[in-house]
Amino acid sequence: MKHLQPLNRAAERLEAKSDDGAQVEAMMPFPIGCTTALDPGVEVDAAGGVSTLCVPWEADLYGCAEPCYWPAQIPDVNTHPDWTDGKRSGISDWRELEQIYPKE
Amino acid sequence: MAAIRASTGVHVRRTRRQAAVALLGALGLLGQLHAKDFVVVGSYGNSLHIIDPDALKVVKSIAIATPGNAPLAIVPSSDGRVVYAVTNAWSTIVGINVDTGKEEFRADLGEGSIRARAYAGLDLSPDGKELYVAQMRWQEHSDRYEVLSPGIAVYSTDGGRSATPTRILPAPRRVMGLAVSADGRTVYANSYDLHVIDSATGTVRDIRPIVNWKSSQYGPPDQFNLWGFLNVGQVFVHPLFTVPAGQEGPVHLGLLSVDLRSGEVATDVLEPLSTPAVFVAAVNPARRNEVFAVGHYLYKIDRTAKKVLLRVPAGQIFYAINVSTDGTKVFTGGGICNVGIFAAEDLTRLGVVQLPHCTDQGFGTLRVINRPDWPR
Numbered sequence: 001m002k003h004l005q006p007l008n009r010a011a012e013r014l015e016a017k018s019d020d021g022a023q024v025e026a027m028m029p030f031p032i033g034c035t036t037a038l039d040p041g042v043e044v045d046a047a048g049g050v051s052t053l054c055v056p057w058e059a060d061l062y063g064c065a066e067p068c069y070w071p072a073q074i075p076d077v078n079t080h081p082d083w084t085d086g087k088r089s090g091i092s093d094w095r096e097l098e099q100i101y102p103k104e
Numbered sequence: 105m106a107a108i109r110a111s112t113g114v115h116v117r118r119t120r121r122q123a124a125v126a127l128l129g130a131l132g133l134l135g136q137l138h139a140k141d142f143v144v145v146g147s148y149g150n151s152l153h154i155i156d157p158d159a160l161k162v163v164k165s166i167a168i169a170t171p172g173n174a175p176l177a178i179v180p181s182s183d184g185r186v187v188y189a190v191t192n193a194w195s196t197i198v199g200i201n202v203d204t205g206k207e208e209f210r211a212d213l214g215e216g217s218i219r220a221r222a223y224a225g226l227d228l229s230p231d232g233k234e235l236y237v238a239q240m241r242w243q244e245h246s247d248r249y250e251v252l253s254p255g256i257a258v259y260s261t262d263g264g265r266s267a268t269p270t271r272i273l274p275a276p277r278r279v280m281g282l283a284v285s286a287d288g289r290t291v292y293a294n295s296y297d298l299h300v301i302d303s304a305t306g307t308v309r310d311i312r313p314i315v316n317w318k319s320s321q322y323g324p325p326d327q328f329n330l331w332g333f334l335n336v337g338q339v340f341v342h343p344l345f346t347v348p349a350g351q352e353g354p355v356h357l358g359l360l361s362v363d364l365r366s367g368e369v370a371t372d373v374l375e376p377l378s379t380p381a382v383f384v385a386a387v388n389p390a391r392r393n394e395v396f397a398v399g400h401y402l403y404k405i406d407r408t409a410k411k412v413l414l415r416v417p418a419g420q421i422f423y424a425i426n427v428s429t430d431g432t433k434v435f436t437g438g439g440i441c442n443v444g445i446f447a448a449e450d451l452t453r454l455g456v457v458q459l460p461h462c463t464d465q466g467f468g469t470l471r472v473i474n475r476p477d478w479p480r
Contacts, residue, residue, distance in 0.1 A: 052380035054421045055400060059439030062148060062464040063423060066173065067223070067330060077173050078193050084173055088148040088463040091440055 042073045058090035061097075075100045139476040141428045144187055144202075145437045146175030146468040147459050152187055152200060154473075157433060157445050160455040166205040170198050174466045177226040179235075181261075184473030188228070188235055188261075194221040197237055199261065202473075211259050211267040213237070217244050218252065224331055224469075225282035225293065228261070229303070234270075235259045236291055236303075238279040254279060256291060256301070273306030275299070280329045283340045286365040294329065294342070298362065298369060312369045314344070314360060322346040322373055325358060328383060334469065336427055337389030338364040341407065343382050343397055346373060359385065359395065361407055372410045379415060383423055384438075388448060390431025398425045398436050402451050416451045418444065424470035437470035 006012040042060065045052040054060040061074065062084060068076035075083045080100055087093035142163070143155040150172040154164040168175065172191035180187045186208065188199045199209025213220035218241060225238025237259065241252040254277050257269040273291065281294035284303065293299040300310040315324050325346040334340055344358035358373040379401040388394035393408040400421050404414040423438025427448065434451070436444040441462035445454045459465070 052400070054439070056420060056440065058464075059421045059423075062174070062466045063439055064467075066176065066467045069330075081173070081193055084148060089441060089461060090464050092462055 042070045056091065058094055061090040061094060139474055141430075141433075142184070142473050142475060143426070143435050143437075143443060143457075144178065144180060144471045144473055145424070145443060145459070145465055146178055146189060147441070147463040147465050148174045149461075149463050150174060150191060151463070152178070152189065152202070153459055154202060155443055155457050157428070157435065157455075157457075160445070160457050162457060162460060164202065165460055166200055166202065168198060168200060169207055170196055170210070172196075174464065175468055176466075177222070177224045178469050178471055179226050179228055180471050180473045181228065181232050182230075183232075184475040186261075187471070187473075188226065190222050190224075190226060190237075194223055195219075197222065197226070197235065197259070197267075199235075207265060209235075209261060209263065209267060210265040211235075211237070211257075211263065211269075213239055213257070214241070215268070218242070219244060220255075220257070224280045225256070227282050227284045227291075227335055229284050229288045230286055231288060233261055234288075235261050236282055236284060238275060238282045238293065239272075253277075256282065256293065256306070258303075271306070273301060273303075274308075275301075278329070280331065281340065281342065283335045283362065283364060285367065286338045290367065292340070292362055292364075294327070294360075298360070300367070314371060317371060319349065321349055322356065322358075323349050323351075325371070327360065328381065330467070331384050331423070331469070334384070334386045334426060335364060336472075337387045337392050339387040339392055340364065341385040341387055341395050341397075343385055344371060344373070345377065345381065355381075357382070357403075357412070359397075359405065359407055359410075361387075361395070363392075370407075372407065374405065374410055375412055384425050386425045386427050388427050388431045389429055390427075394431070394448070396425055396427060396434045396448070398422045402434065402436065402446060404448075404451055414451050416446075419453065419456070420444075423467055424465070426470045426472050428472060429474045435470055435472065438465050438468060440464055443470070 006015050065074045065077045087096050150168045152166045153162050156163045170192050175189035175191050178189045186199045195213050197211045198207050201208050220239040220241045222237045222239050227236050237257045239255050243250040254275045256273040256275045258271050259267045276295040278295045279293045283292045291301045291303045296315040298312040325344040341361045346356050354376045356373050357377045361370045382397040382399040385395050385397035395405040395407045397403040401415050402418045422436035426435045434446040434448050441459040443457045
């Protein structure tokens with residue numbers, strides 16, 4: 001963690017200590033929450049290569065949508081429950097998955 | 105004469121067999137002759153699939169009527185007739201009768217303005233009468249969300265389709281794995297550390313350190329704690345990863361094991377990890393010192409000797425594993441649409457079963473049921 005620097009306001013708030021001593025409660029199974037899962041492994045693995053990525057890569061597509069593992073790359077299905085509707089096979093249907101955009 | 109005798113002998117043998125079948129059928133024991141293992145997995149389309157690992161085919165698929173993407177944690181009743189599953193965006197537990205495909209148990213988590221979600225922590229009491237569910241809880245006010253303490257909700261399995269908890273035990277935050285002891289008196293909740301909880305009162309009897317282990321040799325371990333525990337052979341195991349104290353590598357593979365009969369808890373470091381990480385593990389119910397673990401590679405481990413015996417490429421990544429009741433086969437699942445079957449002896453791949461329409465299993469678990477009759 002000492003090598004990480006916040007790049008946006010959310011990260012700055014997470015890093016800043018609360019003046020009133022209030023604690024941040026985490027709801028997700030992950031240590032700090034959905035948006036702070038910083039484990040590489042979608043495009044490249046921790047070593048900067050591809051040898052330890054999921055094989056096939058599509059195994060991580062729906063597998064990681066469920067627990068919100070890479071929220072920047074893969075929409076979590078609790079926030080976007082319709083994302084996989086009618087597209088039950090990652091290997092066959094990945095081309096039909098749509099991108100998610102912020103609501104205006 | 106020999107031909108007549110032979111013919112007579114065959115006739116007699118057939119008659120005796122027919123008589124035996126009739127007698128056993130009259131005694132209701134005929135089904136016992138056909139008791140065998142079936143593999144149960146969930147998939148997108150919110151379905152459960154029953155697989156015959158000997159015939160290498162899916163024998164039944166059941167669409168869960170309650171909405172959802174794919175079942176997460178699943179746990180079967182001991183008679184293999186009801187499968188309990190987390191579904192509906194983690195907010196509902198259903199019990200599906202695999203013979204009828206009907207929902208005969210349902211618990212919508214939370215009550216009133218209190219919301220709750222379950223993920224991987226799900227287990228049945230040994231007598232099958234109670235279902236334990238690890239929950240994250242919060243309260244919705246008109247202007248804000250209030251985070252509540254987590255809990256382990258306990259349901260009576262005869263609660264029907266509007267089941268409510270009979271009690272809620274306090275739980276630490278971030279409980280992923282949940283397992284009930286063989287005598288039903290203890291619930292083990294796996295968080296950063298392992299909490300040993302009285303199943304009746306919720307009193308925490310002990311906290312066995314995992315992340316907070318004191319070791320001069322190794323740094324704090326990581327469980328990659330994304331999956332629930334598998335209570336197989338009344339032992340549950342989970343991979344651990346650590347590095348030598350004060351160093352950044354090499355990563356070592358370890359094992360957390362909890363004997364649900366004796367209560368013995370062990371955290372062992374095995375060897376430097378020479379392959380990509382393994383994610384889940386299961387004990388061989390026929391030989392409780394044998395552990396199988398899987399990720400990209402399938403491992404066979406002797407947990408008593410603290411030694412990796414074998415490792416083979418699994419052919420793809422798997423997120424789920426289990427073992428046949430006779431200890432001869434290892435089943436792998438999760439991820440995409442394949443369920444692998446391997447020989448426990450030497451990890452030879454015996455076959456792969458593809459789910460209908462190659463539907464993804466995602467992060468779901470894989471269970472084994474042993475039934476005296478075929479699913480209908």
